Amino acid sequence: MQMVHKGEYPGKSTVSFLPMIDMSATDMSCIYSTLTFVCNLATRYDVSPVLTFDQPLYWKALTIVQNEKPNSQLKSLVLRLGGFHTEMSFLGSIGHIMSNSGIQEILELIYAPNAVSHILNGKAVARALRAHMLIDTALHCILTSDIFGIQIPGQVDDDLDQVNENKSEIMHKAAVLHTELFEGNITTSNNSTILKTIDNTMVTQLES
Template sequence: MGGIMVVTPASSVTSKKTISRLKQIPSSEEIGEIGFVNLKRFENKNSDGLKTVEIEDILDVTDNYEMSSADFTWFYSKFTNSKSDGWNGFMEKSHNNVAYHSSKIIPVPFIKNPPSDYDTIFTSLVEAAKQCQKQVQKIVFVTFDQPLYHKAREILASIDLDNDLYNLSSVQVRLGGFHLLMSFLGAIGFIMDGSGLKEAFVKYMRKIRPKKPFLGTHMHELSEDIF
């Protein structure tokens, strides 16, 4: 398994400028070990895991939509001038002077094990927690694709907060944006099955086979027609 680490701001990353001179050339085996992480075993594979997760309704369903000032301004501009910028262009101009920081992307060491294995995912979470402590952070976010995200959530749900040897309570896993969209469309397809929504997409899209995106797959077909 390979990965990258994103650090914001980029100025917080300092490179080691001095390189020590080698008096003896290391062996090929020693060089081969550089850039890899030792595998750690996940021992709680038979734990309840996700069964211990409690889901709470933190926001009541409401029909009251509070429009932001930026959205209201854009709607007013379209009302007074039909040739005004689209929403994306308007938001780009309105946030032109907002301060931001550039990020630095750093490759992290490889884990020589199948990505879908619990031990591999557990090792990556432990390494992320180490970086969190090293940088004196409280929380570190780790992004996975959908199959690995499910296992990572299961691992974190099985940890004992009173005996958290690897500080995994500081790790927050999140689903990647692409797979989040896939899951969302899959949920819509399941809920709206038989409503005629798929047939509407067939009528208004040129090449799309709507059954696939609404099953949470073949997202490229949907993106080609929409964008």
């Protein structure tokens, strides 16, 4: 200590509790008294006053400081939002900006709908971090597979299922047209393209 210290020795440091304010922490008078006390101490020691609050108290303290006169000592206060609530606010901003982009539907494939709402507004921090990491990983996998031509596992099976589903839908439409024509509900004189539609549909099915 003596090797790195310059100037007069400041003396032994002490750590002690500051006076307690016998009021509710959310009371505006309590917050104002705290801000004033800290500003007075900062002025005495010629330092910048810095205070950290959680989200509800931060909002009230900021309101008090903003409503003070320009020459008030409270204007020198540096108000900080706590780390956890800063993270919650950041995650909530992502959910707000990305709303209606399909992120909710994607997350509902993993989480329950109620959990997704908490993820998007930043309340469920741990789940939100995991959810955004999963989405980021999935997007990077898709981009990488498209750039380098790498097949994503399971993609072929999904594509085949989609093709089979489309074929089944085509055959169903052809069968409906044929049934309506056979029962006399529609006639070729009213719509000359019906038989051509059936023919083209069946040819497409056979060629595929």
